[in-house]
Amino acid sequence: MKRMLSAAAALVLLSGAAVAQTTVTTTTGTADTVEIAPEQRTVIKKYVTEQRAKPVKLKERVTVGSTVPADIEFQQLPSTIVSSNPRLKGYSYFSSDSGTYIVDPGSRRVITTID
Template identity: 40%
Template sequence: MKIHLVPAAAGLVLLTGVGVATADQVIVTPEQQTVIREYVDRHPLASISLLGVELNIGSTVPETVELHPIDVPDVQYRYVVVDDRTVLVDPGTRRIVQVID
């Protein structure tokens, strides 16, 4: 009986790890993307340059960068324009969640 529990427990741990990994991913629905793009187009910002910061999902935006709210229901992210590219940022972690081209 104990022999069967070890693989089952290991499988449960693996499944739990996968669940945690996917919970960390940010999903912006196509509908939200459309509304966000429309909002950003209506509220343009001047582009800034950030030396040493790559515009990749998961990169951190420095505290010195002002993040602008997106006044759209059900969207918790902020945005900033870096090198002429609009970037969605999680205001709590300041991590880039999406780069809008």
């Protein structure tokens, strides 16, 4: 009887481990993310610096995927940057003291940051 209980307990433990190993987590975030190569980041950073736009004062921390407050105005990314990375078409940007943020202007979500 002890053997049967031990075997049953072992099966329960093993089946739990098997379930845990086969669980798949799917992320369905509402914000897109766009990979930007280091050299493209340099071009964007240089462009933003040359534009001398006044940095936005952020009241809270902004991260990729977060929604930007309605009082922040965006600038359109120039065609020279979009032509080198077509995935950036339709996106805008803004700068703050902590970096430059690429955003989806429709949803106001941050898709990537450039330090």
